[in-house]
Amino acid sequence: MSDLLNGFATVLTPTNLLFAMIGVTVGTFIGVLPGIGPALTIALLLPITFSLDDPVGALIMFAGIYYGAMYGGSTTSILLNTPGESASVATSIEGHQMARRGRARAALATAAIGSFVAGTISTVLLTVIAEPVASLATSFRAADYFALAVLAMVCVTALVGRSVVRGLLSLVFGLFLGLVGIDSLTGQSRFTFGSLELLDGVGIVVVIVGLFAIGETLHAAARGDTPSTVDPVEPRGFLGWLSRDDWRRSWKPWLRGTAFGFPLGALPSGGAEIPTFLSYTYEKHRSPHKEEFGNGAIEGVAGPEAANNASFSGVLVPLLTLGIPTSATAAVLLAAFQIFNVQPGPQLFERSPELVWALIASLYIGNVMLLLLNLPLIGLWVKVLRIPRPLLYAGILLFATLGVYAVSNSVVEVLIAYGIGVIGFFMRRYDFPLAPVILGVILGPLMEEQFRRALVIADGDLTVFVTRPLTVVLLMLAVLALAVPYLPRLVARARGRSAEKLAFAEDD
Numbered sequence: 001m002s003d004l005l006n007g008f009a010t011v012l013t014p015t016n017l018l019f020a021m022i023g024v025t026v027g028t029f030i031g032v033l034p035g036i037g038p039a040l041t042i043a044l045l046l047p048i049t050f051s052l053d054d055p056v057g058a059l060i061m062f063a064g065i066y067y068g069a070m071y072g073g074s075t076t077s078i079l080l081n082t083p084g085e086s087a088s089v090a091t092s093i094e095g096h097q098m099a100r101r102g103r104a105r106a107a108l109a110t111a112a113i114g115s116f117v118a119g120t121i122s123t124v125l126l127t128v129i130a131e132p133v134a135s136l137a138t139s140f141r142a143a144d145y146f147a148l149a150v151l152a153m154v155c156v157t158a159l160v161g162r163s164v165v166r167g168l169l170s171l172v173f174g175l176f177l178g179l180v181g182i183d184s185l186t187g188q189s190r191f192t193f194g195s196l197e198l199l200d201g202v203g204i205v206v207v208i209v210g211l212f213a214i215g216e217t218l219h220a221a222a223r224g225d226t227p228s229t230v231d232p233v234e235p236r237g238f239l240g241w242l243s244r245d246d247w248r249r250s251w252k253p254w255l256r257g258t259a260f261g262f263p264l265g266a267l268p269s270g271g272a273e274i275p276t277f278l279s280y281t282y283e284k285h286r287s288p289h290k291e292e293f294g295n296g297a298i299e300g301v302a303g304p305e306a307a308n309n310a311s312f313s314g315v316l317v318p319l320l321t322l323g324i325p326t327s328a329t330a331a332v333l334l335a336a337f338q339i340f341n342v343q344p345g346p347q348l349f350e351r352s353p354e355l356v357w358a359l360i361a362s363l364y365i366g367n368v369m370l371l372l373l374n375l376p377l378i379g380l381w382v383k384v385l386r387i388p389r390p391l392l393y394a395g396i397l398l399f400a401t402l403g404v405y406a407v408s409n410s411v412v413e414v415l416i417a418y419g420i421g422v423i424g425f426f427m428r429r430y431d432f433p434l435a436p437v438i439l440g441v442i443l444g445p446l447m448e449e450q451f452r453r454a455l456v457i458a459d460g461d462l463t464v465f466v467t468r469p470l471t472v473v474l475l476m477l478a479v480l481a482l483a484v485p486y487l488p489r490l491v492a493r494a495r496g497r498s499a500e501k502l503a504f505a506e507d508d
Helices: 002-011 014-032 036-046 047-051 057-080 086-100 104-137 143-161 164-179 204-223 244-264 275-287 299-322 330-339 353-374 376-384 389-409 409-429 435-457 468-508
Strands: none
Touching: 002 014, 002 353, 014 036, 014 057, 014 353, 036 047, 036 057, 036 204, 036 330, 047 057, 047 204, 047 389, 057 086, 057 104, 057 299, 057 330, 057 353, 086 104, 086 275, 086 299, 104 244, 104 299, 104 353, 143 435, 143 468, 164 409, 164 435, 204 330, 204 389, 204 409, 204 435, 244 275, 244 299, 275 299, 299 330, 299 353, 330 435, 389 409
């Protein structure tokens, strides 16, 4: 508690409060814009923060951007049926139908208040369990870290995309990029192709800006995205938007959505998309108002939005305590930590307690800021969507180019970013997931380092990876994660064969 109070003291300075306000405002703005997520935004802002002496303000701002994007994504999902974030897709199913029926105010209110409730509860849970998890992680050895990195990469690869093969190919591409440069142990250059600019490796900022900013812009421009023409009721007011029946039908989905979002966000399963759809499915099956689902059931907005925001605090648990990102945006946050020479992991709570507790305290303050900010500015967010698409795309490419050049001062790095952007365009075109690429770039070198360190300690004996129970359990979970996507098919085939045998037996 004393550490948390010290964190509040750090955040409640004018400078850090300004960073928090900038973060939640920009995050909400980004959440409203379709196709522009928090990962892209943080990647674009990373070069701007290099001149800051203290990383606390920058990380508070980045956390606010992530949090704000979770809020803002619901606005266009409800009003225009255009999810600003993939995690807001579940919200749009019922939210937009409510808006079409003239109930946009109630949908926006239950989304905002549910986000506040879920965000507060999940942040309390993060406060309670983060340090014990970090203490437990101090017992990890080199082999355990190797197995943990394998588990994180395999889980995200297997569970995020629709195809395990595509996910593994994306992971291999990320691992390749992570291996470019000078080997830290032998001093040999790897995959540099004689280029001096590649001796330091491919920077994470170059990869992120290329994949998210350039790749997403090219993909959106090629699709010719246009916003919906639905013009919903302009919302006015606040607590009066929800009737007594709306409150009665919303508060339980808020709590259940939190129960889905926080633990699933902490697992390497791809962020908020899975808990939001699980919450929606659960509310649909247990609701006494099943006939309203598909036509604007308020439970279908309250539950997924609560799960969406609760998952953010869950994502921070493995990121802060183990240094393992479980989503693309968490991977970008990990890169931000590393740029400021701060390494998330078991030692973070001992080496940088001021930073980590200030970050956690900022979540409480940012949650309140977002509640006060989100609803009154809805009219402004809707007007932002009227920005001509060519101007929007040109602006993103301009800032992406300037950001990469500011970091490296190298035209070659800019060309590499655009090359990765073209690859990212085709990855989106053919449904290859992007998160495994980021994990491969960040965790690949860490996995290699821990693998070689474990072998050095064991004098080259490979059995070091099967002697400790924790290592074996983590590797078995990784194997299980690869099998999970195929289980439904195997079960369906088994049932089909059983039905065929039964039908054959009846014919006989």
